[in-house]
Amino acid sequence: MTFVDHARIHVEGGAGGNGAVSFRREAHVPKGGPDGGNGGRGGRVLMVADEKVPDLGRFRYDIHHKAERGEHGGGRNRHGAAGADLRLAVPLGTRVERDGNLIASLDEDGTEIQVAQGGDGGVGNRAFRSATHQAPRKAVPGTGGEATWLTLDLRLAIDVAIVGLPNSGKSAVLNALTGARAPVAAYPRTTQEPAFGALRDEADRILLIADLPGLAEDGSPRRDGHLEQLERARVLVHCAATGPGAIPVEDALALGRPALLEHASDTVTEITVATGSASAGAAAVGVDADTGEGVADLRARILEALRQ
Numbered sequence: 001m002t003f004v005d006h007a008r009i010h011v012e013g014g015a016g017g018n019g020a021v022s023f024r025r026e027a028h029v030p031k032g033g034p035d036g037g038n039g040g041r042g043g044r045v046l047m048v049a050d051e052k053v054p055d056l057g058r059f060r061y062d063i064h065h066k067a068e069r070g071e072h073g074g075g076r077n078r079h080g081a082a083g084a085d086l087r088l089a090v091p092l093g094t095r096v097e098r099d100g101n102l103i104a105s106l107d108e109d110g111t112e113i114q115v116a117q118g119g120d121g122g123v124g125n126r127a128f129r130s131a132t133h134q135a136p137r138k139a140v141p142g143t144g145g146e147a148t149w150l151t152l153d154l155r156l157a158i159d160v161a162i163v164g165l166p167n168s169g170k171s172a173v174l175n176a177l178t179g180a181r182a183p184v185a186a187y188p189r190t191t192q193e194p195a196f197g198a199l200r201d202e203a204d205r206i207l208l209i210a211d212l213p214g215l216a217e218d219g220s221p222r223r224d225g226h227l228e229q230l231e232r233a234r235v236l237v238h239c240a241a242t243g244p245g246a247i248p249v250e251d252a253l254a255l256g257r258p259a260l261l262e263h264a265s266d267t268v269t270e271i272t273v274a275t276g277s278a279s280a281g282a283a284a285v286g287v288d289a290d291t292g293e294g295v296a297d298l299r300a301r302i303l304e305a306l307r308q
């Protein structure tokens with residue numbers, strides 16, 4: 001799936017319902033008292049972190065989100081019902097910005113924040129009756145809901161990092177595993193920024209995989225290689241190219257691995273992938289991204305490692 005990690009949306013609370021002007025009409029009371037009820041408050045817009053939501057894709061073309069308005073008040077002191085709140089589900093790790101200020105980071109499943117207040121319900125004429133004012137014709141309308149633009153950014157906590165020397169097939173493996181469309185090319189440093197893809201596990205949770213362009217040709221860390229992303233990864237997939245001109249897989253690992261492990265968690269699981277050959281030694285999974293050979297095996301090993 002293509003990954004959407006940024007969105008700009010407009011949210012608006014529902015307007016409050018108007019207060020009513022009404023007078024009692026009963027057969028035996030020629031001029032009844034005021035009985036206009038209050039308007040209901042407008043619904044709020046809330047944002048909820050939901051681990052089942054993969055990315056911000058639903059907001060790409062769905063920009064405007066407005067909660068329900070409150071019901072108007074009615075005669076016989078009937079108060080309008082409150083408008084329903086609107087809940088927008090967002091992926092874990094969503095940062096919410098308003099006017100350039102960070103207002104929330106929704107990191108845990110179920111966390112909920114209010115992003116737009118509903119309008120206040122109006123006041124019916126019944127409330128304005130007093131000793132000197134027996135038949136007020138005054139009522140107050142509901143107020144509008146709060147409206148604002150929000151910027152959403154997904155700060156990705158990755159589960160799996162695909163690493164390796166330049167031109168080792170990292171992007172090809174990411175694409176084969178997840179259906180992402182990271183550019184693949186026969187020259188080093190095709191990938192300048194991390195590329196992301198997602199897998200679903202058996203429990204339907206989203207697992208994030210990143211192709212990290214972290215290493216230079218000599219295996220040293222690239223200054224702009226985003227290696228800090230490794231910290232939270234639970235699985236490292238080391239890619240090493242095979243075929244004519246490629247150095248042995250063990251040599252490629254020996255070059256790049258030390259720098260990567262410095263940034264990784266102590267408990268990370270490592271999987272070595274020999275790209276471009278479906279037949280690798282016992283120490284590596286052979287994957288040919290062109291034919292798809294070995295991809296299912298690699299996916300199974302990743303899911304297995306994440307289950308622990």
Ligand SMILES: Nc1nc2c(ncn2[C@@H]2O[C@H](COP(=O)(O)OP(=O)(O)OP(=O)(O)O)[C@@H](O)[C@H]2O)c(=O)[nH]1
Nearest residue numbers: 167168169170171172185186188189190191276289
């Ligand atoms: N035949 C074959 N070629 C592959 C395979 N994986 C990668 N390649 C080729 O190896 C080259 C590099 O692949 P990429 O996926 O761009 O490698 P990368 O590690 O992401 O490279 P950079 O982003 O430049 O660091 C491309 O020409 C790919 O077509 C594979 O499984 N089989």
Ligand SMILES: [Mg+2]
Nearest residue numbers: 170171190191
């Ligand atoms: Mg690449």
